[in-house]
Amino acid sequence: MTLTVDTLTVWMNKFADKIETNKQYLSDLDTPIGDGDHGFNMDRGMKAVEEKLSTKPSDLTNGLKTIAMALISTVGGASGPLYGTAFLEMAKKSSSTDNIGELLDAALAGIEKRGGAKPGDKTMVDVWSALVPSVKAGNLTKDKIRSAVDATKDMVAKKGRASYLGERSKGHIDPGSESSGYLFETLLETEGLL
Numbered sequence: 060m061t062l063t064v065d066t067l068t069v070w071m072n073k074f075a076d077k078i079e080t081n082k083q084y085l086s087d088l089d090t091p092i093g094d095g096d097h098g099f100n101m102d103r104g105m106k107a108v109e110e111k112l113s114t115k116p117s118d119l120t121n122g123l124k125t126i127a128m129a130l131i132s133t134v135g136g137a138s139g140p141l142y143g144t145a146f147l148e149m150a151k152k153s154s155s156t157d158n159i160g161e162l163l164d165a166a167l168a169g170i171e172k173r174g175g176a177k178p179g180d181k182t183m184v185d186v187w188s189a190l191v192p193s194v195k196a197g198n199l200t201k202d203k204i205r206s207a208v209d210a211t212k213d214m215v216a217k218k219g220r221a222s223y224l225g226e227r228s229k230g231h232i233d234p235g236s237e238s239s240g241y242l243f244e245t246l247l248e249t250e251g252l253l
């Protein structure tokens with residue numbers, strides 16, 4: 060349950076790989092209910108993160124801050140500032156704890172504050188709010204991640220570009236929820252982290 064510079068780096072490299080593998084799929088999800096750029100935005104951002112982390116950060120706080128800055132300056136769109144805020148809030152929180160559940164709690168609060176979305180609005184908040192409690196309880200599973208992501212399919216978007224479509228946003232998985240699902244999947248795959 061403890062995040063260190065080393066486990067953070069392994070986690071981020073796995074996340075970058077998963078984003079790269081699925082960048083076309085993520086952008087395809089963003090095509091009917093957005094502008095088709097989510098996977099390419101995230102891939103650009105995670106390549107920058109990998110590059111930055113190739114020089115070992117001095118401590119956890121600096122590692123998290125470095126990730127936040129790389130995402131904010133390279134991802135763009137709505138998701139860049141939101142993922143950036145998530146890591147910036149984890150960086151702030153890391154001065155008092157290195158517990159992954161508590162760090163992710165702070166990240167979620169930051170995303171909600173920054174974007175103003177609530178659970179049910181068909182955004183990444185749906186996945187984060189469903190899964191952070193499982194991380195804290197120590198019972199996160201791949202099935203839970205899949206269910207949380209798939210649950211966004213039948214929601215009507217209330218925030219972000221997809222909200223312009225109103226009812227027509229139904230029937231499509233939210234792209235930012237899918238990429239957030241990858242973040243939690245790779246967390247699960249990072250040995251010694253959960």
Ligand SMILES: Nc1ncnc2c1ncn2[C@@H]1O[C@H](COP(=O)(O)OP(=O)(O)O)[C@@H](O)[C@H]1O
Pocket residue numbers: 089093094096097100135136137138139141170173174175176181182183184218219220233234235236
């Ligand atoms: N206000 C918001 N709060 C939380 N997440 C949001 C918000 N607006 C958008 N998102 C997330 O961002 C994703 C879209 O990201 P992206 O395509 O990179 O940006 P853009 O919509 O600017 O093209 C959405 O699928 C959704 O999960």
Ligand SMILES: [Mg+2]
Pocket residue numbers: 089093094095096097136220
């Ligand atoms: Mg987009």
